[in-house]
Amino acid sequence: MSSSSSDELEERLEEVFDDILEDTYNNIVDSHHNNPVRRLYIERDRETGHERLWNDYFCENSTFPPNLFRRRFRMNKDLFMHIVHRLSDDVPFFRQSRDATGRPGLSPLQKCTAAIRLLAYGSAADAVDEYLRLGESTALLCLHKFTENIIRLFGDEYLRRPTPEDLLWISRSQSLYTLSLTSIK
Incomplete structure (x- = not known):
């Protein structure tokens, strides 16, 4: 395998990794904002x-x-x-x-x-x-x-x-x- 094809493969892997990382981050952020955790109020008198x-x-x-x-x-x-x-x-x-x-x-x-x-x-x-x-x-x-x-x-x-x-x-x-x-x- 030539050095240029190895470099191309490495670049492509980095792009895929960055895409997956960005998608995962966005999913976490989106799910956090869409589902706020509400505290349950209990009337304790x-x-x-x-x-x-x-x-x-x-x-x-x-x-x-x-x-x-x-x-x-x-x-x-x-x-x-x-x-x-x-x-x-x-x-x-x-x-x-x-x-x-x-x-x-x-x-x-x-x-x-x-x-x-x-x-x-x-x-x-x-x-x-x-x-x-x-x-x-x-x-x-x-x-x-x-x-x-x-x-x-x-x-x-x-x-x-x-x-x-x-x-x-x-x-x-x-x-x-x-x-x-x-x-x-």
């Missing part, structure tokens, strides 16, 4: 979610007593409320706003509860949907904003290396916990 949360844990005659609050939130109610108030005062995301129709958005309690439940239980983000009435992407956003701002607002005061006294207290607490578990069996 977030007001009911806030009301249920308030009545279960925060009103004067709440459904669940303080010991269950502590067990489920991994902290006492006063500390939780301190965190909620501080976040809603200092971080616009945690303030309750109104949507385009004038309805109130998620409350600071719902946003903080979602984040703390995800942290406390290590559960999937959509696990808080049915109770708190917020979707998976919103729950993940709450978790991200919560952790970011807890570090920013409370990091210097609470997020420090443990002192020898802290380590001793943790060690004793772990020992007592282990003993209580073995006595239950």
Whole structure:
């Protein structure tokens, strides 16, 4: 085969390849623009979610007593409320706003509860949907904003290396916990 026919063949292969590549690209672009992905709107009735949360844990005659609050939130109610108030005062995301129709958005309690439940239980983000009435992407956003701002607002005061006294207290607490578990069996 001569050098010129080899060059011609190479040129023709490049043309075919370029044509195929261009056609494939155009098909992808055309199909993307012709079939926009629409998000499904789910009416979650977030007001009911806030009301249920308030009545279960925060009103004067709440459904669940303080010991269950502590067990489920991994902290006492006063500390939780301190965190909620501080976040809603200092971080616009945690303030309750109104949507385009004038309805109130998620409350600071719902946003903080979602984040703390995800942290406390290590559960999937959509696990808080049915109770708190917020979707998976919103729950993940709450978790991200919560952790970011807890570090920013409370990091210097609470997020420090443990002192020898802290380590001793943790060690004793772990020992007592282990003993209580073995006595239950």
